[in-house]
Amino acid sequence: MADLEIRNLHVRTEDREILRGVDLAVNKGEIHALMGPNGSGKSTLANTILGHPAYEITEGEILFRGQPLTEADPEDRAQAGLFLAFQYPAAIPGVSVANFLRMAMNTKREEPIGVKEFGAKLRHATDLLHVDREFTSRHLNDGFSGGEKKRCEILQMAMLEPEVAVLDETDSGLDIDALRTVAEGVNKLHDETGMGALVITHYQRILHYVTPDFVHVMLDGRIVREGGPELVEQLERQGYDWLREELEVLTGAPEEDDV
Amino acid sequence: MSEARSTKPGAARQATLYRALDGAGAGDGVRTVEELRAAALAAYEHLDLPSWRRSGFWTTSLRDLDVESLQPHHVEADGQVPAVVAEALKGDEPAGLLVQRDATVVHVWLDPELAERGVVLCSLEDAVRDHPELVAEYFMRRLTYDRHKLEAAAGAFWTGGAFLYVPPGLVVERPFQLAYVIDEPGTAQYAHTLAIGGESSDFRLREYDLAGGFEGPALHAGGFELYLEANARCRLAHFQDWGGEGQEVHDVSTHVVRVARDGHCQWIPIHLGGRLTRQHLELSTAEPGADMRHRGIYFTEAEEHLDLFTVDLHEVGPTTGDTVWKGAATGHSRASYEGLIKIRAGAQESHTYLQTHSMMLSPRAKVDAIPSLIVETDSVSASHGGTVGEVDETQVFYMRSRGLSRQDAVRVIVEGYFEPIVVQLGDERLEGLVRERIAAKLARADEDIEAYAAAR
Numbered sequence: 001m002a003d004l005e006i007r008n009l010h011v012r013t014e015d016r017e018i019l020r021g022v023d024l025a026v027n028k029g030e031i032h033a034l035m036g037p038n039g040s041g042k043s044t045l046a047n048t049i050l051g052h053p054a055y056e057i058t059e060g061e062i063l064f065r066g067q068p069l070t071e072a073d074p075e076d077r078a079q080a081g082l083f084l085a086f087q088y089p090a091a092i093p094g095v096s097v098a099n100f101l102r103m104a105m106n107t108k109r110e111e112p113i114g115v116k117e118f119g120a121k122l123r124h125a126t127d128l129l130h131v132d133r134e135f136t137s138r139h140l141n142d143g144f145s146g147g148e149k150k151r152c153e154i155l156q157m158a159m160l161e162p163e164v165a166v167l168d169e170t171d172s173g174l175d176i177d178a179l180r181t182v183a184e185g186v187n188k189l190h191d192e193t194g195m196g197a198l199v200i201t202h203y204q205r206i207l208h209y210v211t212p213d214f215v216h217v218m219l220d221g222r223i224v225r226e227g228g229p230e231l232v233e234q235l236e237r238q239g240y241d242w243l244r245e246e247l248e249v250l251t252g253a254p255e256e257d258d259v
Numbered sequence: 260m261s262e263a264r265s266t267k268p269g270a271a272r273q274a275t276l277y278r279a280l281d282g283a284g285a286g287d288g289v290r291t292v293e294e295l296r297a298a299a300l301a302a303y304e305h306l307d308l309p310s311w312r313r314s315g316f317w318t319t320s321l322r323d324l325d326v327e328s329l330q331p332h333h334v335e336a337d338g339q340v341p342a343v344v345a346e347a348l349k350g351d352e353p354a355g356l357l358v359q360r361d362a363t364v365v366h367v368w369l370d371p372e373l374a375e376r377g378v379v380l381c382s383l384e385d386a387v388r389d390h391p392e393l394v395a396e397y398f399m400r401r402l403t404y405d406r407h408k409l410e411a412a413a414g415a416f417w418t419g420g421a422f423l424y425v426p427p428g429l430v431v432e433r434p435f436q437l438a439y440v441i442d443e444p445g446t447a448q449y450a451h452t453l454a455i456g457g458e459s460s461d462f463r464l465r466e467y468d469l470a471g472g473f474e475g476p477a478l479h480a481g482g483f484e485l486y487l488e489a490n491a492r493c494r495l496a497h498f499q500d501w502g503g504e505g506q507e508v509h510d511v512s513t514h515v516v517r518v519a520r521d522g523h524c525q526w527i528p529i530h531l532g533g534r535l536t537r538q539h540l541e542l543s544t545a546e547p548g549a550d551m552r553h554r555g556i557y558f559t560e561a562e563e564h565l566d567l568f569t570v571d572l573h574e575v576g577p578t579t580g581d582t583v584w585k586g587a588a589t590g591h592s593r594a595s596y597e598g599l600i601k602i603r604a605g606a607q608e609s610h611t612y613l614q615t616h617s618m619m620l621s622p623r624a625k626v627d628a629i630p631s632l633i634v635e636t637d638s639v640s641a642s643h644g645g646t647v648g649e650v651d652e653t654q655v656f657y658m659r660s661r662g663l664s665r666q667d668a669v670r671v672i673v674e675g676y677f678e679p680i681v682v683q684l685g686d687e688r689l690e691g692l693v694r695e696r697i698a699a700k701l702a703r704a705d706e707d708i709e710a711y712a713a714a715r
Contacts, residue, residue, distance in 0.1 A: 053652070075663060075665075078659070078661055090654045092675055
């Protein structure tokens with residue numbers, strides 16, 4: 001049994017079905033890439049894994065270490081060891097990055113984290129992300145640039161040490177330096193803590209710096225192709241259209257026949 | 260430079276009915292305190308209990324208040340600091356402290372060193388006797404006594420009261436603290452604070468309105484007046500928390516601050532509870548170079564009703580102002596904030612800005628936020644803005660995805676919303692007290708907030 005297991009997941013929002021039967025398994029220590037064109041359902045999957053209330057699961061299930069999470073509150077999923085690096089992180093005025101992190105870390109602990117331990121961890125994380133300590137006294141994502149927000153997501157990931165992290169388009173909108181920093185952070189955490197990761201991306205660029213063990217391609221709410229890193233190169237060269245065409249050849253005719 | 264955006268207040272707005280509080284006449288030395296008391300009593304006899312009607316759904320009415328059944332309670336002036344005050348001020352080292360319990364000033368303490376340097380802190384009753392020339396010059400210079408029955412009652416029946424005088428040139432770091440406490444049902448507390456900052460003085464002043472442990476109706480009606488002379492600076496805060504199960508305090512008060520040439524006032528009222536509150540808060544930059552910063556917080560819960568009318572009054576130019584109010588409401592409570600910028604004819608080169616924000620935390624709460632602007636001259640810049648919002652579910656999900664419960668996430672959001680104003684109090688103990696009370700209100704409203712989210 002995989003650490004994070006998604007079985008036949010169907011998800012809809014108010015107006016339409018977005019995921020139409022997704023199967024995916026991510027273990028601790030593994031790096032998975034989930035690729036696909038805009039609108040294919042990648043972000044929906046990311047948000048659904050963490051329990052976003054706007055997405056309704058109509059069929060299938062999500063398991064973490066064998067425990068069903070399909071009905072669990074987002075905070076319970078986080079406390080179990082899941083993490084989502086948001087594509088568009090919310091700004092929370094009035095609470096500093098450091099204070100927020102202390103609160104979040106304490107949700108996983110019996111006793112509140114000590115000042116010394118927290119300070120040491122924070123230093124380690126800020127070094128990793130190449131941000132200065134002043135960064136952590138700013139209000140969470142409030143007035144942050146796009147790059148700062150993404151660094152802040154990875155900083156939180158480093159502090160919270162999840163078992164499996166979902167990174168939703170963390171590479172989009174980043175310049176090459178920021179991208180490298182963010183990728184280094186992911187690699188380091190993977191090496192140090194054995195974190196598993198599901199790296200969702202539209203552009204492939206991040207996959208030059210984070211090498212996936214497994215690659216999944218999503219189209220129209222389904223995973224349509226799986227493979228190793230070589231699949232990334234193929235998509236880079238050929239785009240997604242060939243996949244779509246291939247898929248229509250395979251599924252288009254029989255579906256019509258079924259009707 | 261002349262971007263005056265005048266808004267036409269609707270007929271029912273308080274702005275339309277506004278008339279300046281240019282005073283009952285004591286300040287010009289014409290009428291004595293006793294003559295004013297007599298005039299207020301005459302007004303009391305013929306005036307009605309007030310109600311303020313603004314629109315179809317908004318009325319603040321005291322017509323049903325059984326005012327005759329509420330009487331000033333005189334207690335023994337035993338020098339004791341009531342527990343509710345001691346708790347609120349715990350650990351503070353003030354420059355002076357005056358406490359009025361019900362109708363009686365029960366405790367006065369002033370740092371002897373400051374007394375030696377000319378500071379006066381005493382009950383207003385004592386000041387009338389001991390400092391008649393100061394009282395005559397300032398008393399009710401900017402307060403009226405005849406707009407409605409409760410104002411007249413305060414003018415006629417005030418007892419105790421607080422008087423603070425900071426002499427010219429004196430700088431005092433530690434705050435002067437005044438506390439009005441109601442701890443008996445049936446009490447009518449007619450309060451009156453008169454504070455004066457002499458030329459180039461610099462000080463902090465706090466007024467605490469607190470209720471402790473009783474059940475039943477009570478009334479706090481009164482006036483607060485602060486006069487800052489040329490180049491004087493004051494950081495003023497009001498902390499109002501009449502709240503508590505069964506404590507039905509009605510607070511109908513008028514607070515006025517007048518800032519003279521080159522003076523500065525930062526005024527932060529904090530409204531955290533009361534069965535029914537109706538306050539008129541007026542900050543006047545009255546002479547060239549005067550500057551004010553007005554910041555306010557309100558947070559209503561349960562069945563509370565709050566009606567605030569603030570005036571940013573520019574009497575001459577150049578003067579500057581900046582007003583920011585933030586509020587929140589839970590339960591069945593109703594909160595209305597109306598903020599008026601008034602720039603008088605002749606006040607050219609006035610620059611001011613007013614913004615008001617409010618947050619609804621319950622489907623049954625009602626919040627009303629109305630900024631308005633009356634500009635009677637040109638060559639000014641004045642504008643206003645306002646928002647009414649709810650808890651942002653994107654923020655809530657973000658924090659929950661990090662492990663925080665929904666309640667904690669909402670607490671962080673609401674505290675973060677108020678925090679930029681709270682920190683401006685610049686006083687650790689008072690800031691802590693405000694945060695503590697906000698957190699307690701949120702904890703009491705947990706179910707309400709969750710139901711609201713589910714219903715949206």
